[in-house]
Amino acid sequence: MSEKKIKNFLVEGPITPEKIATSIAHHQVKTNIGAHDIFLGQVRADQIEGKEVIAIDYSAYAEMANKVFDEIREAAFDKYDLTCAHIYHSIGVVKVGELCLFVFTSSKHRAMAFDACRYITEEIKAKAPVFGKEVFENSSFQWKSNQ
Amino acid sequence: MILRLKYFGMIAEAIAKEEENVEIQHRTIADLDGLLKRKYPQLVTLEYQFALNQTLAGMDEIIKDGDEIALLPPFAGG
Structure with a gap:
């Protein structure tokens, strides 16, 4: 067994636009970055x-899920020349119009940032053990399944 | 041997349980699947896959005492 401590990628409730802005601001000191790409999943x-x-x-x-997110992130670093990669996924109730997934990749040049952002997003959809209940106006619900 | 079972999403809802310990003499995930389908017939019509100690596992994987096994319905992340 690896002793590596796995980060928590799960966020309680929606991901706020403020969190995204703050995250971008934190990268302004990393002056070797020339390109960011962001994917935002919205309900x-x-x-x-x-x-x-x-x-x-x-x-x-x-x-x-945290193990899978960590593996996907590590695989993205192996495949693409990235400076940074961040993943946040919501847990709990996220209302329509709110954000449930934030993928943020940074690199020297745009191609790597674009490609890695898409790769991470697709891998999350296919491999992360995250489950979702679509809740309707009358409080009934159905279980969601990724296509 | 004793296994720690975890149920998620529609599986947890269908059997009204999120986790339990089960004692079994079986050897593989397929054996466990058969046992669970007899215990919870509602599983027969549901779609799920198994994770063995937090890694997706095929039906022929061998299980051992103390393993954590999860029944995972279709993913809906993102």
Whole structure:
């Protein structure tokens, strides 16, 4: 077993625009960076059988999810010439219009930042044990599944 | 041997349980799957995969005393 301490990538509730702004500000001292790319996942008001989604209630197998996020991030560093990579995923209730995923990649040049951001986002969708309940106006719900 | 089982999302909801310890004599994930489907027939119609000690596991993987095994429904992250 590795002794490496795994970071917590899970955030309780929505990811705020302020957190994103602060995160960008923290990178201004890293003057070897020439390009950032950001992916933001936002909860959509889907219409399902005449009912409108008002929120997604996320849960996760937290220990495994953090391990998977860490592996995805490490793999991105191996594949792309990155300076920084950050991942934050919400847990708990995130209302429509609010943000549930923040992927932030930084590199010397744009191509690596773009490619790594997409790679990380797609890997999260496919591999992270995060589960979501789509909650409707009348408090009924259905379980969501990534396509 | 004793296994620590964890259930998530629609699986936890269907069997009304988030975790439990089970004592079994079985050897593989497939054996455990059969046992769970007999214990919780509602699992038969649900889609899920297994994680063995926090790593996705195939049906032929060998399980041992003290392992943590999770039943994971389809992912919905992002």
